[in-house]
Amino acid sequence: MKKADVFVIASIIVFILSLAYITALGGLGPLPPINVRRIAINYLNLTYNTFTPYLTVFALESVTSIVWDFRGLDTLYETAVFYAAIIASIALYRGVYMDFKKNTEKTGLSPIAKTVTRISLILIPTVSASVALHGHLTPGGGFQAGSIATVVIVLSIIIFSRYFLPIHGLSKNKALLFRSIGLLGIAITSIALLLIAIVLGVNAYIFQNQAKIDAPLSFPSLVDNYILGGSLLFFNLFEFIAVAFGFTIVFLLLSISEEKVKKVTMDG
Amino acid sequence: MVNEYALFAAYVVVLSLYVNLGIALYGIFARPSLVKKLIAITILSDTANAFAILVGYRWPIGKLPKPPVITELPVTRKVLETYTSTAVDPLPQALVLTAVVIGLAVTLFIAFIIIQYYRLYGTVNIHKVRRR
Numbered sequence: 481m482k483k484a485d486v487f488v489i490a491s492i493i494v495f496i497l498s499l500a501y502i503t504a505l506g507g508l509g510p511l512p513p514i515n516v517r518r519i520a521i522n523y524l525n526l527t528y529n530t531f532t533p534y535l536t537v538f539a540l541e542s543v544t545s546i547v548w549d550f551r552g553l554d555t556l557y558e559t560a561v562f563y564a565a566i567i568a569s570i571a572l573y574r575g576v577y578m579d580f581k582k583n584t585e586k587t588g589l590s591p592i593a594k595t596v597t598r599i600s601l602i603l604i605p606t607v608s609a610s611v612a613l614h615g616h617l618t619p620g621g622g623f624q625a626g627s628i629a630t631v632v633i634v635l636s637i638i639i640f641s642r643y644f645l646p647i648h649g650l651s652k653n654k655a656l657l658f659r660s661i662g663l664l665g666i667a668i669t670s671i672a673l674l675l676i677a678i679v680l681g682v683n684a685y686i687f688q689n690q691a692k693i694d695a696p697l698s699f700p701s702l703v704d705n706y707i708l709g710g711s712l713l714f715f716n717l718f719e720f721i722a723v724a725f726g727f728t729i730v731f732l733l734l735s736i737s738e739e740k741v742k743k744v745t746m747d748g
Numbered sequence: 749m750v751n752e753y754a755l756f757a758a759y760v761v762v763l764s765l766y767v768n769l770g771i772a773l774y775g776i777f778a779r780p781s782l783v784k785k786l787i788a789i790t791i792l793s794d795t796a797n798a799f800a801i802l803v804g805y806r807w808p809i810g811k812l813p814k815p816p817v818i819t820e821l822p823v824t825r826k827v828l829e830t831y832t833s834t835a836v837d838p839l840p841q842a843l844v845l846t847a848v849v850i851g852l853a854v855t856l857f858i859a860f861i862i863i864q865y866y867r868l869y870g871t872v873n874i875h876k877v878r879r880r
Binding site: 485488489492493495496499500503508510511512513514515516517519520521523524525527528529530531540541542543545546547551555558559561562565566568569572573617618619621623624626627723726727730733734741742745746 | 758769770802819823825828836839857861867868
């Protein structure tokens with residue numbers, strides 16, 4: 481072992497022990513804490529609170545309420561980071577085009593694996609749609625649903641062939657289009673009430689979900705005794721589309737033949 | 749009795765998080781392979797996420813902690829009181845939720861760059877890349 485390695489390992493051990501000592505002294509309080517923080521109590525209390533209608537979200541799930549209502553604007557910027565990473569990945573593959581090869585029956589894994597996967601290709605999107613559409617009621621939401629849906633892409637590439645998706649009509653450009661539709665949906669939902677308010681001549685805010693004391697407009701929160709969670713349902717749906725197709729683009733790019741990518745990236 | 753188990757579980761979790769942190773830092777700083785550095789980065793981010801969840805948990809004193817989801821309708825004052833006194837902190841979960849997805853996107857981007865390194869230099873060893 482080199483001297484540099486010994487120095488690095490010793491430094492890491494000292495750093496970890498220092499952190500552990502600070503934590504043991506109570507630097508972060510008891511872990512886990514005895515009670516949740518005051519801000520958490522406020523979030524929990526305002527998730528679905530008919531007694532404070534101007535502050536509540538009218539959704540049953542506190543995490544989704546925070547993600548798309550209390551901290552909605554933060555989530556929008558975090559989503560922008562996600563899309564920037566996807567765009568940067570696409571930029572690295574500029575000039576590389578996907579090829580179409582019709583013969584997918586002879587490629588891929590065994591017929592047993594293919595049959596099981598065909599069933600999964602229906603079940604997984606169903607589960608992911610359920611996770612997205614119930615995100616305001618149960619644990620889940622657009623991010624998780626989009627990630628689940630991406631499993632379909634990975635499975636079909638591995639089990640069938642890298643030509644399977646382009647042959648069935650899902651090209652990189654089409655995925656890019658759907659991803660943009662998802663992103664556009666998020667943007668429109670975030671300013672929907674504001675646009676309506678401008679037309680009606682009343683006050684409203686960006687990312688407004690339910691009516692505030694000085695802004696009377698609301699997204700529908702309850703239809704026929706079914707809790708919709710206002711804008712949360714739309715945000716989850718559009719985020720689901722955007723995340724699923726964003727990851728689809730990345731996996732489609734990763735599945736392109738290495739020789740082809742090498743030729744384009746090395747030769748220009 | 750529940751508290752003794754909870755205390756033991758908390759010690760095990762915190763200890764394992766610090767071990768994970770050490771492994772991740774070692775991978776990032778000491779390993780020359782870019783692939784191993786990427787794996788170490790994912791371990792580091794998962795450790796940070798697990799730590800955030802731990803900070804947002806609550807001790808099982810009296811009632812067991814519950815997920816931050818209201819499961820009783822209609823939502824009366826009593827339901828809200830029970831909910832706020834038993835549910836865990838939803839804020840770290842919300843932060844971790846976005847961090848996981850963004851982390852995955854960034855990880856994929858780094859993976860793309862590593863593949864590009866391999867195409868250009870024929871190796872993912874950063875020392876060998878530096879010499880070329």
